[in-house]
Amino acid sequence: MEFSFGTNWSNYARAVGDIFGPLLAAEGVIAFFLESVFVGVLIFGRNRVSPRMYWLSALLVFIGGHLSAFWIIVANSWMQTPAGYTVDAAGRIALTSFADAVFNPSMPVRFIHTVLAAWMTGAVMVAGIAGYYVRKGLHGQTARTMLTIGIVLFALTPVLQLGAGHMHAIEVINMQPEKAAALEGHFVTSRGAPLYALGWVDTARETTYGIYVPKLLSFLYNFDFNSEIKGLRDFPKAHWPPVNLVFQAYHVMVGIGMLAIALGLLGAFLLVTGRLYRARGYLFILPFLIPLPHLAHETGWMTAEIGRQPWIIYGLMKTADASSVVVSAGNVLFSLVMFSLIYLLLFVMFVTLCVKLVKQGPAS
Amino acid sequence: METIQNFQILWYALIFVLLLGYSLLDGFDLGVGSLLPFLGRDREERDTLIHSIGPVWDGNEVWLITGGGALFAAFPQAYATAFSGFYVAMMLVLFALIFRAVSMEFRAHDPARAGLWEKALVAGSAVATLLFGVALGNVIYGVPLDPRMEYTGDFLTLLRPVPLLFGLTGLAAVLLQGAAWAVMKTEGALQQRAFRAVRVLLWINAAVAILYFIVMAAAFPGLTDRPLFYAGALLTLLGLVGLFFSVRRQNDVAPFWESSCSFIGLWLAAGAAQFPNLIKASNDPRLSLTIFNSSTGLHTLQVMSVIALIGMPIVIGYTVFVYRIFKGKTRPSDAY
Numbered sequence: 001m002e003f004s005f006g007t008n009w010s011n012y013a014r015a016v017g018d019i020f021g022p023l024l025a026a027e028g029v030i031a032f033f034l035e036s037v038f039v040g041v042l043i044f045g046r047n048r049v050s051p052r053m054y055w056l057s058a059l060l061v062f063i064g065g066h067l068s069a070f071w072i073i074v075a076n077s078w079m080q081t082p083a084g085y086t087v088d089a090a091g092r093i094a095l096t097s098f099a100d101a102v103f104n105p106s107m108p109v110r111f112i113h114t115v116l117a118a119w120m121t122g123a124v125m126v127a128g129i130a131g132y133y134v135r136k137g138l139h140g141q142t143a144r145t146m147l148t149i150g151i152v153l154f155a156l157t158p159v160l161q162l163g164a165g166h167m168h169a170i171e172v173i174n175m176q177p178e179k180a181a182a183l184e185g186h187f188v189t190s191r192g193a194p195l196y197a198l199g200w201v202d203t204a205r206e207t208t209y210g211i212y213v214p215k216l217l218s219f220l221y222n223f224d225f226n227s228e229i230k231g232l233r234d235f236p237k238a239h240w241p242p243v244n245l246v247f248q249a250y251h252v253m254v255g256i257g258m259l260a261i262a263l264g265l266l267g268a269f270l271l272v273t274g275r276l277y278r279a280r281g282y283l284f285i286l287p288f289l290i291p292l293p294h295l296a297h298e299t300g301w302m303t304a305e306i307g308r309q310p311w312i313i314y315g316l317m318k319t320a321d322a323s324s325v326v327v328s329a330g331n332v333l334f335s336l337v338m339f340s341l342i343y344l345l346l347f348v349m350f351v352t353l354c355v356k357l358v359k360q361g362p363a364s
Numbered sequence: 365m366e367t368i369q370n371f372q373i374l375w376y377a378l379i380f381v382l383l384l385g386y387s388l389l390d391g392f393d394l395g396v397g398s399l400l401p402f403l404g405r406d407r408e409e410r411d412t413l414i415h416s417i418g419p420v421w422d423g424n425e426v427w428l429i430t431g432g433g434a435l436f437a438a439f440p441q442a443y444a445t446a447f448s449g450f451y452v453a454m455m456l457v458l459f460a461l462i463f464r465a466v467s468m469e470f471r472a473h474d475p476a477r478a479g480l481w482e483k484a485l486v487a488g489s490a491v492a493t494l495l496f497g498v499a500l501g502n503v504i505y506g507v508p509l510d511p512r513m514e515y516t517g518d519f520l521t522l523l524r525p526v527p528l529l530f531g532l533t534g535l536a537a538v539l540l541q542g543a544a545w546a547v548m549k550t551e552g553a554l555q556q557r558a559f560r561a562v563r564v565l566l567w568i569n570a571a572v573a574i575l576y577f578i579v580m581a582a583a584f585p586g587l588t589d590r591p592l593f594y595a596g597a598l599l600t601l602l603g604l605v606g607l608f609f610s611v612r613r614q615n616d617v618a619p620f621w622e623s624s625c626s627f628i629g630l631w632l633a634a635g636a637a638q639f640p641n642l643i644k645a646s647n648d649p650r651l652s653l654t655i656f657n658s659s660t661g662l663h664t665l666q667v668m669s670v671i672a673l674i675g676m677p678i679v680i681g682y683t684v685f686v687y688r689i690f691k692g693k694t695r696p697s698d699a700y
Contacts, residue, residue, distance in 0.1 A: 002429055002432050002433060002436075003447060005436065006432075006436065006443045006444055006446070006454075007447045007448055007454050007455070008448070010445070011444075013440050013444040014440055014441055014513075016440075017437065017439075017440020017441070017444075017660045018440075018663075019664070020436070021433065021435075021436035021437030021440055021443070021660065021664075022437040022660075022664055022667060022671070024432075024433040024436055025430065025433035025434045025437040025671070026668075027433065028426060028429050028430030028433045028434075029672060029675035029679060030671070030675055033423065034679075034682070036423040036426045037420075037423035037426075037679075038682075038686065040418070040419035040420055040422055040690075041419065043419065043700065044418050044419035044690070044698050044699070044700075045419060045689055046697075047697040048690060048698070049689055094661050094663075095661060095663050095667070096663070098663075098664075098667045324444075324448035324451070325514050326448055326451075326515055326516075327448050327451045331451050331452060335455045338455065346462075346466060349470055352474075353473045353474060356473070357473065
């Protein structure tokens with residue numbers, strides 16, 4: 001990824017080196033080193049360090065991972081809501097305030113939203129694997145402890161995510177109204193805008209079909225059923241993202257979030273009432289939930305990135321103007337095909353080895 | 365001298381140090397990976413070799429990531445020109461590094477195909493090493509550029525004799541670095557084989573280095589006026605001579621430092637030939653990308669300097685700390 005800004009997006013790199021480069025470099029110096037150096041202790045150092053040092057290494061990897069997420073989200077949020085810059089006479093983007101660039105308007109809520117999604121992914125992973133062990137009666141107390149920790153986090157993170165997602169949606173309505181309108185297939189600026197549960201956007205006819213709750217979008221925006229939400233028609237068509245794709249990606253993400261809230265709270269209820277370890281139906285479902293947070297991650301990023309189109313830097317630079325001048329379409333296709341094949345291979349290996357490791361179980 | 369020029373020179377030096385650090389640290393990982401079938405005769409020996417780099421290769425690779433980020437932050441024009449211009453080569457580097465990285469883990473967890481993953485480790489390590497040297501040789505020796513700072517050559521342009529010599533020199537140095545690391549981390553028959561590898565690679569490095577310094581002196585007018593070039597040649601000479609004697613004495617630890625010393629000498633000569641260019645234009649020197657015409661603004665360089673000068677000493681501090689945890693010979697318990 002860090003290389004791809006140079007290889008595939010060299011015009012972008014030339015334009016934003018002043019701001020975007022430092023964010024990536026800061027991520028390397030402040031976060032990535034910490035995570036990568038201490039992960040070596042975690043994997044290989046168990047017999048070389050004291051339990052206390054081993055725990056500290058885990059903590060440092062945890063901190064490094066979060067700092068990494070912070071700088072990456074800073075960089076991406078700057079592309080969504082750029083700040084702390086001026087455009088000079090030559091059209092180059094120059095840094096005026098590093099603090100403003102880092103704490104750009106959408107960064108804080110997007111950081112919280114992303115980290116909560118990562119925690120939720122981890123919670124469901126742990127709960128899913130532990131659910132399988134407990135249902136099969138494997139690994140005794142270890143599995144039950146895993147399950148308890150997993151379920152507590154699975155109950156908390158989706159509920160917290162509801163709040164964070166809500167704040168993020170308000171931020172998008174305020175900062176990127178075209179994207180917000182695309183999320184709900186909202187074409188005409190109106191008061192009392194509806195919220196869709198499911199739907200289909202016919203962009204050509206500028207109509208959205210589906211199941212919706214009247215006025216709910218307006219209400220969620222600022223707790224007023226008659227607040228005004230801008231529609232896509234207020235913006236030039238050339239600045240619309242692919243509306244239906246964004247709508248669908250967004251609704252898949254939200255749907256998974258709602259399902260997670262329900263199932264997480266159900267798990268917490270079973271835990272509190274002392275029935276969790278015997279709830280065979282619930283334990284059976286848990287492992288099958290593992291892919292869902294990943295899917296929510298992907299569709300969430302699709303919403304953020306496709307929803308921003310046609311801009312690579314919102315309002316400042318078009319994606320079409322950002323690509324490398326000297327790289328031929330054939331070369332891009334070659335690398336795309338190669339990356340797809342390699343990642344497919346890695347994915348198959350990952351799943352196969354994960355299943356194998358889960359079946360092996362923890363060392364007793 | 366203007367203030368911004370001081371920062372441009374500082375950032376040339378910092379990126380130089382990051383890439384040098386990368387070549388020394390990930391250099392021994394890549395060297396061990398490339399030499400795996402020659403040093404490790406059986407499964408157990410190859411386990412030991414991989415476990416000797418296992419705890420540290422990930423952190424070592426971050427030197428490259430940070431070097432790339434620093435290049436983007438300080439000299440985005442050079443970053444954009446080189447990375448897009450050398451597109452196919454860069455992609456091959458990335459594929460090689462991906463396979464190098466995953467093959468070690470997959471080999472441990474997928475014993476049925478361990479042989480295949482070992483081949484991926486060897487190929488990934490060697491290909492990445494060779495291409496790094498060739499890429500560096502090209503930006504130093506010069507490539508055709510247009511007035512918009514874009515590369516106008518193709519993949520074959522990269523494979524001219526002088527850049528290829530850089531690639532071979534780098535490969536030889538990395539193999540020596542890997543063999544010297546193996547000497548430090550292993551014992552018994554495996555270590556004796558590593559000593560033999562160091563002896564052979566010592567002569568190969570001596571031959572390649574002589575060629576490298578002669579070709580450098582001939583290919584870069586004015587280089588022979590720069591003291592840094594001679595300092596580099598001297599360091600390489602001292603490193604290799606020291607290595608010759610410590611191998612005869614069967615010293616465990618010294619060969620690694622002497623190999624590193626020799627490698628640093630090669631880098632100093634490369635820096636002496638390059639500065640203040642970042643990417644030399646072979647068609648017209650006025651089109652060259654220098655540290656002065658391709659940097660970011662003063663404010664960015666200042667902010668970055670604060671982050672780097674506070675952050676890097678901390679990074680180096682805990683990196684040394686973790687290396688000390690794994691000090692001494694690799695143990696069977698240092699496993700995945």
